Amino acid sequence: MKKLKLSQFVFMALCCDLGIITKKLVSPAANLITDSLHIPGGIGTSFSLMFLVIGAALAGQFGCGALMGLIQCGIALSLGMTGSMGILSFVGYIIPGLIVDIVLWSLRNRSKHAALMTACITAPLAASLTADLIVFRLHGIVLLLYLCVSCTTGAICGTVAIPMFDRLSPLIRSVDIQSRYDGYKKEESI
Secondary structure, eight states: OOOOOHHHHHHHHHHHHHHHHHHHHHHHHHHHHHHHHTOOOOHHHHHHHHHHHHHHHHHTOTTHHHHHHHHHHHHHHHHTOOTTSGGGHHHHHHHHHHHHHHHHHHTTTSOHHHHHHHHHHHHHHHHHHHHIIIIIOOOHHHHHHHHHHHHHHHHHHHHHHHHHHHHHHHHHHHHHHHHHHHHHHHHHHO
16 A cells, blocks of 8 residues: 555545534435334435545545545544444444445456446445444335435435546646655755
């Protein structure tokens, strides 16, 4: 595993914060939909995980998704946003991060857009399954509806994540190129 640059760590931390903030902003509107369907959440989590996928994809290292999930868990625990999982929320945050890492790594030789879309769909699915196993214990049609809502909102978030990734990718690369250039410049002056 290559060493990550400070700019990548800062961007990943920003993505963790944006994920928590958007989850809090989207949750009231999402609750209208999930309450009418009589299922637990899943929509707000998809928006939160979208930023995790973008950050992990731009960092380009295996393990960044799990690390970002752990950081999001720390933020959520410190802000008292554990939801219904309580102290077990760290499992609910780390497992989707691991799934993001696995999907991005396994599709690394494919189109970046396909990898992003697949990660945006599978991460909320993993989060919903984890929440169901820990807390909800849904069965049958209700569980299937819950998972379908998670996958659908994950796909919607994937369509948002792809243009965001395309816009941010040159910016992150230009910061890395500039820092490399500054490093070469210092070496030449010595």
